[in-house]
Amino acid sequence: MSHVASLWRHPIKGYGREAIDKVVFAAGQSMPWDRVWAVAHEASKAEPGEWAKCGNFGRAAKAPALMAVTAALDETSETITLSHPDLPDLTFKPDDTPNALIDWTASLVSKDRALPSHIMRLDGRGYTDSPFASVSLCNMASHKAVETHLGTELSIHRWRGNVWIDGIAPWEEMSWTGKIIRIGGCVFKARELATRCMSTASNPDTGVRDADTLGALDHFGHQEFSMLAEVIETGPVAVGDTVEVL
Secondary structure (H helix, E strand, C coil): CCEEEEEEECCEECCCCEEECEEEECCCCCCCCCCCEEEEECCCCCCCCCCCCHHHECCCCCCHHHHHCEEEEECCCCEEEEEECCEEEEEECCCCCHHHHHHHCHHHCCCCCCCEEEEEECCCCCCCCCCCCCEEEEEHHHHHHHHHHHCCCCCHHHHCCCEEEECCCCCHHHHCCCCEEEECCEEEEEEEEEECCHHHHECCCCCCECCCHHHHHHHCCCCEEEEEEEEEECEEEECCCEEEEC
C-alpha cells in the first residue's frame, strides 16, 4: 500500500531543507513553515506581502552551491540554523538579523549574478513556485527511474519536495491532475505538475552540478517532476501514513 516515506520543509526558499515526522496541513495553505522566507536579489521585483515568481529570489538554478544548505528551525523563537559543507553554521532570526544571512551566503553566489539583497516573509501560503498555496507530492519510484536512467544514485533533495510517497508506480503521479488525494487525515486536490529547472542538476551534498537531471526527464518525454497539490481539507499527516487516490 502506498504511504508517506518522508516529509520535508524549506523554511527559507532555496536555502536549506529540514526533515519532519508529522505536520498538520491547513486548507488553502502550504506546508507550515515551508518557504515562509525568501531572499530577494538586487534585481527583484517582488513586493512585500505578495507572492512573486521564483526568479525574484536566490535559488540553486543561478547559484548551485545553495543546494547544499540544510536548515533547522525552532518554531517558537523563529530561529533558524543553516549549515553548509564550506561554511561555519549560522544561527539567526530572519526577521531580526537579515543581514546575517546576506553576509553568510555571499561566498555561495557568483559575483556576476544579481546578489542577495534582503529577506522577505509571506505567512500562510509561502513563496511556493506556484501562484497558489501548494504542497509538492513526490514519487519515490519516479526518482528511482531517473536514477536508473542516469546510472547513479541521486539525493531526493534535488527535487525539494514536501511529501515523498512510496508504493506507487513510476510516473503514476503524472495522471493525478484534478484528482482528490487523501494522505493520512488530510485531503488534497492535485492541481498541476511541477516543471523543473537547473536547480535539480546540483548535488545536495556538495552544491556542485553533477547530473543531467533535465536530460533524464526529457528521456521520459517531459520536464516535470512531482505534483503540486492544494490542501482542501485540514488534517494531520505523518511519516508512514497511507496515501489514497479517490
